[in-house]
Amino acid sequence: MEKLNETFVTEFILLGITNLPQLQVVLFVTFLMFYLLSFFGNLSILTAVIADHGLHTPMYFLLCNLSFLDFFYATTTVPKMLSGLLLEDKKISFQACIVQLHIFHFLGSTEAMLLTSMSYDRYVAICNPLRYHVLMARAMCIQLALTSWLVGFLYSLSHTILTSRLPFCNMNKITHFYCDIKPLLKLACTDTHINESLVNIVTGTVALGTFILIIISYIFIATHLQNISSEQGRSKAFSTCTSHLTVVLLYYGTAFCTYLRPATKDSLEQDRMTAVLFTVITPALNPIIYALRNKDVKRALRKLLLNGQYIKQLY
Secondary structure, three states: OOOOOOOEOOEEEEOOOOOOHHHHHHHHHHHHHHHHHHHHHHHHHHHHHHHOHHHOOHHHHHHHHHHHHHHHHHHHHHHHHHHHHHOOOOEEEHHHHHHHHHHHHHHHHHHHHHHHHHHHHHHHHHHOHHHHHHHOOHHHHHHHHHHHHHHHHHHHHHHHHHHHOOOEEOOOEEOOOOOOHHHHHHHEOOOOHHHHHHHHHHHHHHHHHHHHHHHHHHHHHHHHHHOOOOHHHHHHHHHHHHHHHHHHHHHHHHHHHHHOOOOOHHHHHHHHHHHHHHHHHHHHHHHHHHHHHOHHHHHHHHHHHHHHHHHHHHO
């Protein structure tokens, strides 16, 4: 009888970031600006790298993958969040919620794999420059990128399948601005021990594993740089790594704070604030970090801009 009285959820309500009307307008304008910055920033890098044959190298091939990913990463969550702030459209169907969860974790885990591939690229370029074009041949670059996307998809699929099979009864208010695993587990009307273990073990393995590989790459790079006698040579070699290191610290700092701790009421509230960093701010900052710290990207963007102005004058 108890089972018959349960109403299974067909849609969820995303509580968003705040219910204060005076804050909603400010947050809408702020997040819209960051989203537009992410859109045009990542699109500019993609266009510049594709258009400039001088940037058709392994490093920029992987950067293109990252820019492509960051654009869709923000698009997965930000538009729905903006509609919730402006129109108070906080409802999302069960199916759409599961799809959003899958795409979000697919892109998020793929980014971790891509950042690891980029650290390997920097390691080979600095520590083994004479064999760089052999070790990072076109086939190897494509293999690294495809492996990153495939591992990300399979990782996300495991979470998606287990979460979609959970029964959700009566309670349908998600303490978040998008569908994420931990807030959904709190709403399930069954034991979620397996799901929680999967989040801790699998997510921890992927996050810590890729982070350790990145750290190992930079330990080898730092050791190699000590053997370079020229201060200018050391500075030039390490300057190619600073953009990547900055992005790594932004990404892993927020990911560790969110997913490697137990889901309590207080932690879910904190997760909403932390999630703003890696869903809204980081995808917008990544193209700025790479454009400002990289002379080749800045040169390609200037060239692209000048060519655009020249074509406009012709018409």
